[in-house]
Amino acid sequence: MALQLVIGDKNYSSWSLRGALVVDLAGADCEELRVRLFQPDSRAQLLRYSPTGKVPVLLTEQGAVWDSLAIAEYLAECYPEAQLWPQDCQARALARSICAEMHSGFTALRSHMPMDLARDKALAELPDEVQADIDRICAIWAGCRERYASTGNYLFGQVSIADAFFSPVAARLRSYRVALPTAAAAYVETIYRWPAFQRWYQAALQEVKG
């Protein structure tokens, strides 16, 4: 199945990173098309591929699939052997719940700490609402790690869509130098050691260098 994933800047586009990591997990044969964001013609370029004018969008032979969560579900259906969601029903429900929470929440974290993979600098001050988001994220991670630690270092032991969804959060916590509890710090390290994340991260650093 020939696929194309349209993404934004690797350094800044957190939603694109999620989509690309799920494509990698699926082992899909997929070409990456990058549209630079924040340019005068970005919107026109994005609208060539995406009905929402946003990335990521997955171009399939049957048509476009947009929004990172829809892309993840589509790939999970097309590549069942890749086991993109946890196999256990209860774990899968929890994975879907935390991905949905990520997808529709954490707005304070997102607006005060936009993803910038090349950054290595704390905010001058952490607003209370950002700290509240961080506390909730750390609680989610600690809960998953406590339950699923025996099968691996990712949220549900083996790597899954949930890790793709939380990887830009892990990157924000590191690049904004947020002090973290031990379990959260270990999970951030797991994300940075994930080969697919590392490839994206290195490409982002090159992209910023220009």
Ligand SMILES: N[C@@H](CCC(=O)N[C@@H](CS)C(=O)NCC(=O)O)C(=O)O
């Ligand atoms: N909920 C969407 C969000 C997509 C989104 O906001 N993408 C940003 C880049 S990270 C974008 O395309 N921005 C371009 C614009 O808004 O003009 C998803 O999960 O894919």
